[in-house]
Amino acid sequence: MPEYVLPDLPYDHSALEPHISGRVMELHHDEHHQTYVTGQGYLAAGLVPLLLLDMWEHSFHLDHQNVKAYYVKADYVQAWWNVVDWSDVEQRTGRARTATSGLVVPA
Numbered sequence: 001m002p003e004y005v006l007p008d009l010p011y012d013h014s015a016l017e018p019h020i021s022g023r024v025m026e027l028h029h030d031e032h033h034q035t036y037v038t039g040q041g042y043l044a045a046g047l048v049p050l051l052l053l054d055m056w057e058h059s060f061h062l063d064h065q066n067v068k069a070y071y072v073k074a075d076y077v078q079a080w081w082n083v084v085d086w087s088d089v090e091q092r093t094g095r096a097r098t099a100t101s102g103l104v105v106p107a
Contacts, residue, residue, distance in 0.1 A: 006037040055073065
C-alpha cells in the first residue's frame with residue numbers, strides 16, 4: 001500500500017485572507033487534512049480530486065461563531081470562490097484524463 005504524506009502549504013496560512021482566515025487554514029491543513037491523508041489508504045489508486053469545498057461546520061463557524069448558520073454558509077461559499085486556483089483545477093483535470101481511465105461524468 002502506498003504511503004501518503006501531507007505536503008506543506010506553498011503559502012502562509014494567512015495568504016488567503018480576507019476571504020479565508022489564517023486560523024481556518026491552519027486548522028484545515030495541519031489537523032483536518034492530515035487526518036484525511038492518514039486515512040487515505042482505503043481510497044482507490046488513481047483517484048484525482050478536481051476541486052473540493054469543505055462545508056463542515058468548523059470551516060466557517062471558527063470566524064463567525066455568533067451568526068446564524070445559513071448566512072455563514074452562504075458567505076463562506078462566496079468567499080471560497082475568491083480563492084479557487086483554476087489553473088490547478090485544469091492541471092488536475094488533465095492528469096485525471098491521462099493518468100486514470102478517465103473522468104466519471106454523470107449521464
